[in-house]
Amino acid sequence: MxxxxxxxxxxxxxxxxxxxxxxxxxxxxxxxxxxxxxxxxxxxxxxxxxxxxxxxxxxxxxxxxxxxxxxxxxxxxxxxxxxxxxxxxxxxxxxxxxxxxxxxxxxxxxxxxxxxxxxxxxxxxxxxxxxxxxxxxxxxxxxxxxxxxxxxxxxxxxxxxxxxxxxxxxxxxxxxxxxxxxxxxxxxxxxxxxSLDDEQQADYFQDRNQVWGNSMRRYSKLLRDSMKTNGEQDPDRWKQVMVDWEEHINKEINERKEQLSSLNGNDRHRAENEIARLEKQKQRMERQKAMTERRINEAKELSDQVLSQSKKRK
Structure with missing residues (x-):
């Protein structure tokens, strides 16, 4: 229908x-x-x-x-x-x-x-x-x-x-x-x-502007990527985005840790909770990076095998 x-x-x-x-x-x-x-x-x-x-x-x-x-x-x-x-x-x-x-x-x-x-x-x-x-x-x-x-x-x-x-x-x-x-x-x-799991998607929407720096940078980057041929087939496509995202998380963690000594009471508790959230987010990013690298290696191995078989047939 x-x-x-x-x-x-x-x-x-x-x-x-x-x-x-x-x-x-x-x-x-x-x-x-x-x-x-x-x-x-x-x-x-x-x-x-x-x-x-x-x-x-x-x-x-x-x-x-x-x-x-x-x-x-x-x-x-x-x-x-x-x-x-x-x-x-x-x-x-x-x-x-x-x-x-x-x-x-x-x-x-x-x-x-x-x-x-x-x-x-x-x-x-x-x-x-x-x-x-x-x-x-x-x-x-x-x-x-x-x-x-x-x-x-x-x-x-x-x-x-x-x-x-x-x-x-x-x-x-x-x-x-x-x-x-x-x-x-x-x-x-x-x-x-x-390409993200459910938890990472929630993290992305929460920190989207920080991940890209600003909305204009996000628009220009996504528009340029859309013009590339076979972009969706490239397992390494979002590698730089993930690197920038991880750098942002590390920066946020370090800034909040530096602020802890000057905070007391509820402010300190909120900062500690935010650090814990960012640490978990960082762990998920590391798992995502490992999965991406594994998919890249598998794609390269598969490509090498196809190329090797093609040479043998010739």
Missing amino acids: KERVVVFGDAIIAIILTIIVLELPIQTAANGAVDMVSLFRAVGIYFISFCFVANLWFQTGYAFNKIEQVKNKDLVIYLLLLFFLSLVPSATRLLIEDTTKQTLLIYGVLTLIVTLVMRRLIVALTEQSFKGEKQRKRRVNELNKQDLLSIIFRIVVLVFGLFYVRPALIIYLILPILAFLQNIIDREEDSLIA
């Missing part, structure tokens, strides 16, 4: 993109020359809608891949999403023919509704994909925060567009591109999290 739902959605999205491009107007002057300014503006607006629809296809497809069955509630939400999405070509045509406050408002409201329904669908599918209660709750809370910020920002852009049409149009151009990059980063981070 899931495969039929996904294929049906893919067909609808392909038709929507085709309709959008077919409605691109090509205006000509009295002498038959093509109005290049009008054409480039139309292509730019088409590009906005294309990125928006393509980003929706990418995000929903990735979310559907995580589950085995589609619940009735999720199917209803997905069909509702496709209904609103099917109105995008008409809104795009209106925006191309006459880019005014009214047409921009129609396009903005429609994309806001589509984004809201899509994000609710992704949250529901993500919630279904996690088996552990803590992991599910943590991930859903994180998605809800992202969605709240996204919806609030789109509402602000909607109001902004009532006063400044062309700047708002540029923002609508940038939004789907940023959302697409964010989805790639989330997918890459999911790959890292999948």
